[in-house]
Amino acid sequence: MDQLLNDFSPGLFFMQAVILLILILLMRAFAWKPILEALQTREDGIQNALDAAEKAKLEMQNLNADNERLLKEARLERETMLKEARDIKSKMIDDAKLEAQSQADIMIEQAQAAIKGEKKAALAELKNQVAGLSLEIAEKVLRTELSNNDKQLQLVEKMLSEKSLN
Amino acid sequence: MVAKKSIKYLVVLVLSLTSVLGFASVSDPVQGAEAGDPVDTAEEINSYIKHHLKDAHDFHLYTDNKTGKHYGFSLPVIVWTSKGLKTFMSSAFHHDDSGSVIVNKDDVKLVKIHSKIYELDKGANVVNFDETHHAKNAHAVLDFSITKSVFGMLVTGLLMILLFGLLARGYKKGNVIPKGFSRVLEPLVIYVRDEIARPNIGEKKYKKFMSFLLTVFFFIWILNMLGLTPFGFNVTGQIAVTACLAIFTVVIYMFSGTKDFWAHTLWMPGVPYVLRPVLALVELVGFVIIKPFSLLIRLFANITAGHFVVMSLIALMITLKASFGPVVSTGMSLILSLFIMVIEILVAFLQAFIFTMLSSLFIGMAVEEHDHAH
Numbered sequence: 226m227d228q229l230l231n232d233f234s235p236g237l238f239f240m241q242a243v244i245l246l247i248l249i250l251l252m253r254a255f256a257w258k259p260i261l262e263a264l265q266t267r268e269d270g271i272q273n274a275l276d277a278a279e280k281a282k283l284e285m286q287n288l289n290a291d292n293e294r295l296l297k298e299a300r301l302e303r304e305t306m307l308k309e310a311r312d313i314k315s316k317m318i319d320d321a322k323l324e325a326q327s328q329a330d331i332m333i334e335q336a337q338a339a340i341k342g343e344k345k346a347a348l349a350e351l352k353n354q355v356a357g358l359s360l361e362i363a364e365k366v367l368r369t370e371l372s373n374n375d376k377q378l379q380l381v382e383k384m385l386s387e388k389s390l391n
Numbered sequence: 392m393v394a395k396k397s398i399k400y401l402v403v404l405v406l407s408l409t410s411v412l413g414f415a416s417v418s419d420p421v422q423g424a425e426a427g428d429p430v431d432t433a434e435e436i437n438s439y440i441k442h443h444l445k446d447a448h449d450f451h452l453y454t455d456n457k458t459g460k461h462y463g464f465s466l467p468v469i470v471w472t473s474k475g476l477k478t479f480m481s482s483a484f485h486h487d488d489s490g491s492v493i494v495n496k497d498d499v500k501l502v503k504i505h506s507k508i509y510e511l512d513k514g515a516n517v518v519n520f521d522e523t524h525h526a527k528n529a530h531a532v533l534d535f536s537i538t539k540s541v542f543g544m545l546v547t548g549l550l551m552i553l554l555f556g557l558l559a560r561g562y563k564k565g566n567v568i569p570k571g572f573s574r575v576l577e578p579l580v581i582y583v584r585d586e587i588a589r590p591n592i593g594e595k596k597y598k599k600f601m602s603f604l605l606t607v608f609f610f611i612w613i614l615n616m617l618g619l620t621p622f623g624f625n626v627t628g629q630i631a632v633t634a635c636l637a638i639f640t641v642v643i644y645m646f647s648g649t650k651d652f653w654a655h656t657l658w659m660p661g662v663p664y665v666l667r668p669v670l671a672l673v674e675l676v677g678f679v680i681i682k683p684f685s686l687l688i689r690l691f692a693n694i695t696a697g698h699f700v701v702m703s704l705i706a707l708m709i710t711l712k713a714s715f716g717p718v719v720s721t722g723m724s725l726i727l728s729l730f731i732m733v734i735e736i737l738v739a740f741l742q743a744f745i746f747t748m749l750s751s752l753f754i755g756m757a758v759e760e761h762d763h764a765h
Contacts, residue, residue: 236534241632245635251548251552257601257606261580261584270567
């Protein structure tokens with residue numbers, strides 16, 4: 226202890242105090258203050274960047290979810306549209322078929338009616354022609370038959386016999 | 392570019408402060424380094440180590456034992472004597488440390504004994520010693536010399552201003568990430584802030600004390616490391632230096648103590664009234680004497696002991712030569728001192744860390760807010 230006290234130099238103590246005080250003040254002004262401020266700014270910057278990244282990530286996630294949803298909706302819509310189209314198509318085909326059928330039926334009917342009319346007309350004409358021909362034939366036959374008296378008498382006879390038969 | 396310029400300024404400043412010269416020794420019984428007599432006995436080594444542990448008035452680098460010539464440079468002596476301030480270069484003592492060289496400066500007779508400067512009493516022409524080797528007819532003077540320790544502190548201070556100034560300038564230029572050596576310093580600054588100041592003082596108040604803590608941390612650390620170089624600084628092993636550092640801490644935490652702190656120190660709530668003055672006394676003694684004392688003794692003792700051990704182990708080379716031969720003793724000394732040197736490098740950091748850590752802990756105690764009711 227005595228040795229320690231003897232070694233204690235008040236002058237050195239004083240010099241040290243002055244040097245340390247000046248050093249603290251100088252370092253504060255020229256080093257610590259700018260350094261600590263710069264560090265603080267940098268750390269704040271990093272924190273902000275991290276926060277922003279986190280936010281962006283969240284937004285990205287939201288966006289992705291949105292996209293997914295939209296895609297799903299689009300797919301669904303496409304499906305329904307396709308389905309509708311398919312329905313419409315088959316309906317149109319069915320309709321067309323029905324229409325065609327009825328049209329064909331009508332046409333067939335008309336044709337049949339026309340054919341029937343023609344047939345009737347043809348039959349009538351045939352009848353007329355047959356009647357005319359018969360008349361002509363009958364006339365010619367009569368003419369020949371009646372060209373002499375015998376034959377006329379024979380005919381009357383025959384006719385009378387036929388009459389009596391009836 | 393800037394760094395080179397700053398180093399030039401540093402060199403010029405150092406040269407202007409000191410005058411480089413080799414000076415012949417007249418007689419130097421303390422170091423036992425007379426011409427042709429190397430430091431080779433146990434007593435000589437012991438006194439050499441003791442001499443080294445003390446502060447010195449000149450910067451001694453090397454002594455040529457054959458010629459007895461010392462190499463190094465002298466430093467300015469500034470003393471407050473009975474006749475006012477006297478300044479001269481330490482070369483005036485001719486490297487004498489025993490009080491035999493008397494420097495007469497305007498009728499003030501000054502001598503240097505064991506690294507301390509004494510003024511001879513009126514009428515005395517020679518120093519008389521009593522049986523315990525204390526000067527009888529001389530008294531110590533206030534010594535503001537640029538001693539080796541002060542020189543070391545100035546170098547450290549300039550080094551710090553240079554290095555950290557560079558780091559600060561790097562940021563000012565807009566570089567977010569420092570370059571070169573600054574890249575090593577930045578994590579250290581962050582370490583002091585995040586591991587020492589913040590947890591001990593608290594997030595709200597630590598900023599105010601950062602300048603002190605950072606300065607003290609790097610100041611002690613660099614000085615400790617300087618002490619491990621062959622230049623032989625022993626600044627943090629000077630009790631005046633550690634005392635000054637400790638007193639700075641005390642002054643800071645005493646003046647920044649909150650109302651809560653004083654209330655708890657002087658009139659502790661929650662204990663019987665009779666005990667309160669006793670507790671106040673205990674607390675005050677703790678804060679004013681014990682805490683700074685532990686700070687200053689820890690640093691001083693660690694560094695002094697480290698220097699002592701390293702020098703003793705190096706001296707093994709000489710002291711064991713007689714019994715083991717030169718090769719074994721040199722090898723042993725080399726291995727042991729290398730081992731201790733590595734530990735000392737750790738201790739250099741550790742002591743700086745502990746001093747700063749405890750300072751911030753004490754400051755933290757003083758500025759703590761007790762928001763809970765007692």
